[in-house]
Amino acid sequence: xxxxxxxxxxxxxxxxxxxxxxxxxxxxxxxxxxxxxxxxxxxxxxxxxxxxxxxxxxxxxxxxxxxxxxxxxxxxxxxxxxxxxxxxxxxxxxxxxxxxxxxxxxxxxxxxxxxxxxxxxxxxxxxxxxxxxxxxxxxxxxxxxxxxxxxxxxxxxxxxxxxxxxxxxxxxxxxxxxxxxxxxxxxxxxxxxxxxxxxxxxxxxxxxxxxxxxxxxxxxxxxxxxxxxxxxxxxxxxxxxxxxxxxxxxxxxxxxxxxxxxxxxxxxxxxxxxxxxxxxxxxxxxxxxxxxxxxxxxxxxxxxxxxxxxxxxxxxxxxxxxxxxxxxxxxxxxxxxxxxxxxx
Amino acid sequence: xxxxxxxxxxxxxxxxxxxxxxxxxxxxxxxxxxxxxxxxxxxxxxxxxxxxxxxxxxxxxxxxxxxxxxxxxxxxxxxxxxxxxxxxxxxxxxxxxxxxxxxxxxxxxxxxxxxxxxxxxxxxxxxxxxxxxxxxxxxxxxxxxxxxxxxxxxxxxxxxxxxxxxxxxxxxxxxxxxxxxxxxxxxxxxxxxxxxxxxxxxxxxxxxxxxxxxxxxxxxxxxxxxxxxxxxxxxxxxxxxxxxxxxxxxxxxxxxxxxxxxxxxxxxxxxxxxxxxxxxxxxxxxxxxxxxxxxxxxxxxxxxxxxxxxxxxxxxxxxxxxxxxxxxxxxxxxxxxxxxxxxx
DNA sequence: CTATTTTACGCAAACGTTTGTGTAAAATTC
DNA sequence: GAATTTTACACAAACGTTTGCGTAAAATAG
Numbered sequence: 001x002x003x004x005x006x007x008x009x010x011x012x013x014x015x016x017x018x019x020x021x022x023x024x025x026x027x028x029x030x031x032x033x034x035x036x037x038x039x040x041x042x043x044x045x046x047x048x049x050x051x052x053x054x055x056x057x058x059x060x061x062x063x064x065x066x067x068x069x070x071x072x073x074x075x076x077x078x079x080x081x082x083x084x085x086x087x088x089x090x091x092x093x094x095x096x097x098x099x100x101x102x103x104x105x106x107x108x109x110x111x112x113x114x115x116x117x118x119x120x121x122x123x124x125x126x127x128x129x130x131x132x133x134x135x136x137x138x139x140x141x142x143x144x145x146x147x148x149x150x151x152x153x154x155x156x157x158x159x160x161x162x163x164x165x166x167x168x169x170x171x172x173x174x175x176x177x178x179x180x181x182x183x184x185x186x187x188x189x190x191x192x193x194x195x196x197x198x199x200x201x202x203x204x205x206x207x208x209x210x211x212x213x214x215x216x217x218x219x220x221x222x223x224x225x226x227x228x229x230x231x232x233x234x235x236x237x238x239x240x241x242x243x244x245x246x247x248x249x250x251x252x253x254x255x256x257x258x259x260x261x262x263x264x265x266x267x268x269x270x271x272x273x274x275x276x277x278x279x280x281x282x283x284x285x286x287x288x289x290x291x292x293x294x295x296x297x298x299x300x301x302x303x304x305x306x307x308x309x310x311x312x313x314x315x316x317x318x319x320x321x322x323x324x325x326x327x328x329x330x331x332x333x334x335x336x337x338x339x340x341x342x343x344x
Numbered sequence: 345x346x347x348x349x350x351x352x353x354x355x356x357x358x359x360x361x362x363x364x365x366x367x368x369x370x371x372x373x374x375x376x377x378x379x380x381x382x383x384x385x386x387x388x389x390x391x392x393x394x395x396x397x398x399x400x401x402x403x404x405x406x407x408x409x410x411x412x413x414x415x416x417x418x419x420x421x422x423x424x425x426x427x428x429x430x431x432x433x434x435x436x437x438x439x440x441x442x443x444x445x446x447x448x449x450x451x452x453x454x455x456x457x458x459x460x461x462x463x464x465x466x467x468x469x470x471x472x473x474x475x476x477x478x479x480x481x482x483x484x485x486x487x488x489x490x491x492x493x494x495x496x497x498x499x500x501x502x503x504x505x506x507x508x509x510x511x512x513x514x515x516x517x518x519x520x521x522x523x524x525x526x527x528x529x530x531x532x533x534x535x536x537x538x539x540x541x542x543x544x545x546x547x548x549x550x551x552x553x554x555x556x557x558x559x560x561x562x563x564x565x566x567x568x569x570x571x572x573x574x575x576x577x578x579x580x581x582x583x584x585x586x587x588x589x590x591x592x593x594x595x596x597x598x599x600x601x602x603x604x605x606x607x608x609x610x611x612x613x614x615x616x617x618x619x620x621x622x623x624x625x626x627x628x629x630x631x632x633x634x635x636x637x638x639x640x641x642x643x644x645x646x647x648x649x650x651x652x653x654x655x656x657x658x659x660x661x662x663x664x665x666x667x668x669x670x671x672x673x674x675x676x677x678x679x680x681x682x683x684x685x686x687x688x
Numbered sequence: 689c690t691a692t693t694t695t696a697c698g699c700a701a702a703c704g705t706t707t708g709t710g711t712a713a714a715a716t717t718c
Numbered sequence: 719g720a721a722t723t724t725t726a727c728a729c730a731a732a733c734g735t736t737t738g739c740g741t742a743a744a745a746t747a748g
Contacts, residue, residue: 006488008734019698024736034696049487054462056734059403060703066442066463074424075627084418087445096442096463098410101431118398119410119440143393144350257631282628283419287601289633352704363728368706378726400704404733 007048015044027052063319066096067311068116069304070126072104072153078281079127082152082304086125089308095122106131113137117144123311125304128153130195135160147314149329151307152298156196161314161329163307167197167279168204170296170335171249174277175208177294177337178247183275187220187245189234189255198223198251205249220245224255231258239266239274247275253282253295260290280338291340298335306331351392359388371396407663410440411655412460413648414470416448416497422625423471426496426648430469433652439466450475457481461488467655469648472497474539479504491658493673495651496642500540505658505673507651511541511623512548514640514679515593518621519552521638521681522591527619531564531589533578533599542567542595549593564589568599575602583610583618591619597626597639604634624682635684642679650675 009027013020018037026033026041027050033041044050058064069086071079083099090097098121100112109129114137116124123146126138135155138148150162178186188205191198206216222237224230235258238244250256256278260270268274270290280295310329317326353371357364362381370377370385371394377385388394402408413430415423427443434441442465444456453473458481460468467490470482479499482492494506522530532549535542550560566581568574579602582588594600600622604614612618614634624639654673661670 009736010734020735021699021737022697024734025697028736032696037696053464053734055403055408055464056703057736059399059733060735062703064399074418074428075421077419080418080424083443084445087443096459098440098442099427099431101428115440120397120399257628261631284601284626284628287605288631353706354704364705365707365729366727368704369727372706376726381726397704400733401706403703404705406733 006053007045007050008053009050012041012044012048012050016040062120063122064096064120065094066098066119066121067308067315068098068100068112068119068121068124070100070102070109070112070116070124072102072127072129074099074101076281077283078152078298078300081300082127085301085304086308089305089312093312095312102129104130110137113141117141117146120144121146123147123149123315125307125311126150127304128155130192133194145318147311147318149307149311149314151303152300153196159328161310163303163310163331163333165298165303165335166332167200167296167298167335168207170298170337171201171204172208172211173337174249174294174296175205175212177339178275178277179212179214181247181275181293183247184214185217185220185243185245185247186214187238187248188222189231189238189248189250189259190221190223191251191255192225193223201249201251220248224251226251226255228258231255232262235259235262236266239263239268244274246273247277247293250276250278250292252279253285253292256292257282264290277337285340293341294337294339296335297338299333303333306333350397351389351394352397353394356385356388356392356394360384406464407466408440408464409438410442410463410465411652411659412442412444412456412463412465412468414444414446414453414456414460414468416446416471416473418443418445420625421627422496422642422644425644426471429645429648430652433649433656437656439656446473448474454481457485461485461490464488465490467491467493467659469651469655470494471648472499474536477538489662491655491662493651493655493658495647496644497540503672505654507647507654507675507677509642509647509679510676511544511640511642511679512551514642514681515545515548516552516555517681518593518638518640519549519556521683522619522621523556523558525591525619525637527591528558529561529564529587529589529591530558531582531592532566533575533582533592533594533603534565534567535595535599536569537567545593545595564592568595570595570599572602575599576606579603579606580610583607583612588618590617591621591637594620594622594636596623597629597636600636601626608634621681629684638684639682640679641682643677647677650677 009020009023013023022033022037023041026038027045029038067090069083071082074080087097102109102112106129109132124141126148141148150160152165154162154164175186190201209216219241220238222234224234238248250259256276259276263270263274271293276292278292278295280297285291285295313329314326353364353367357367366377366381367385370382371389373382411434413427415426418424431441446453446456450473453476468485470492485492494504496509498506498508519530534545553560563585564582566578568578582592594603600620603620607614607618615637620636622636622639624641629635629639657673658670
């Protein structure tokens, strides 16, 4: 009962008293099989409702037509959008997507990689954990000829395939906008020091200030570990300064939500007493009453689908008989400032 | 170059001049293999970095240790939470999850099912498309011994395995709450007629009104196709009535967002001039200034992880030699009203 | 009518593993 | 020391498909 009794090539062969190879070829309309035999095979195949067992073929091909995606957390719209990008891209190439959430936990990430290796995925897409600083677990995939492409949260290494987002363009637009609006005291609420994104934001922040001939004041540069309490602490520190910033660049939208709440609690009015710029993760600003002046879009979908494209390139290249090592596939997408300033 | 040269059992066998079967048994410490041979095999296996090719084993076992999840749209927090539930549950059973988004499109749903069948997933979890009203594509999975468990958006049929959410409990709590607050005119903005959830909400709405001895007034029952324009039309119709409802049950949080915007535009104040109850999809109410009085939680994670549990039961049962047909696995989770009333 | 080509198919190996059965040699029994 | 049991391994089949090679029979050529 439990045994599956799906029709196989052998079954068809037996019924027609021909060999399995003949059936296989007939089903593919191979010219070396006679017309009558071919037709009879097709007929029986149809009667039996035969469908090739793809797993058998994949096994023989040493392929699974499956790629793995490792992302920190699906509950973040950024990553669910990214996953959709991967899925769309995979669908176009007739690939399946298996998913693993690292939950920003390094050990989980390692385990997921291991698991994907066991399942012999044809390739892996990764957006790293906050904690990840070694990459041996990814390097080990090379042994299995499983290509890896990173996106958004990429390793600080040069010998990898990746798609990332360049924050410079968006932040420059944003800070320039603030300056044009008259802001001269622009603060920064940054993330945890361990994150590459944190260092990046800081560097670009300083650079953008300089480009606008503004001084860098360490007093208005604070950071948070991204927890709610810490977020509140950070913003409260800024607004309780003797000379608080009139605008703040905030690490991301989640932090900003807490900032806005704290600012309101303090009796200040967003976009009047203090303005914000954030990084676009949340799609709901249009429904909020207090919004950032602008948000820096990092194009999750675009990044991930492009990364998937890279991955398929690598996979297809490796499948070629004359497979020569492909040059590293790397691309950086410009971020863009999305203006939320209410139309007057 | 492209050919993978991973060590296999055969390779080990060749090196030790023993048969592949001996190696296989030795690796599993089978008692019928001598101690010295077993040790030598282990040693060589370690040297070569041998790891069993799971795909080969899975192929032989006719299993993939992969389940498929079909959900409408990952960008809805409800479904991304559901997916996480599935993933957690699958991880515990050492299963992989491949994902397909139907985008509420019936044809896509069919295609995804087909694809999952091709990949011979061991089981499928589904939350249906808005459009789905025939289920042949799922029935066809029976032929392949692929069990199906539905969750949340389930077919209107009795002969299926499913986990769903009972709206009665939550809605009854909600309407009772409204009544206790003094509301006697409670409207309903419902969804598209095709959806089971729509009919369900209507029935329960009427039932709850009656239980609270309130009249049912067709004037304050409207519906929307869930598009923004239509959402606005629905709420505007209600608030422009001669005698508008003082409270409205809204189909879901997305619709509610538009309603709140419209109400504000009309110069009304939420939770003063008009109050809302919605269905909990969005996790961001705590940051909004205008919120529903309460939201009816449908426990995406709980539903999906339980559905996954059912699926594994079915899978494991089918794997047993004495596999007898399992009774239908069905469970209904009570919804719960989540109170958002600001603490005074 | 023989020699060559073409047609149409079968055989067997391969992918990597597991497992039932067979069988020498070694160990045990009486 | 012959009969029996145990030990320790090899062989081969199986999962479902594809594909290179070999080869009868049929068709064509000369």
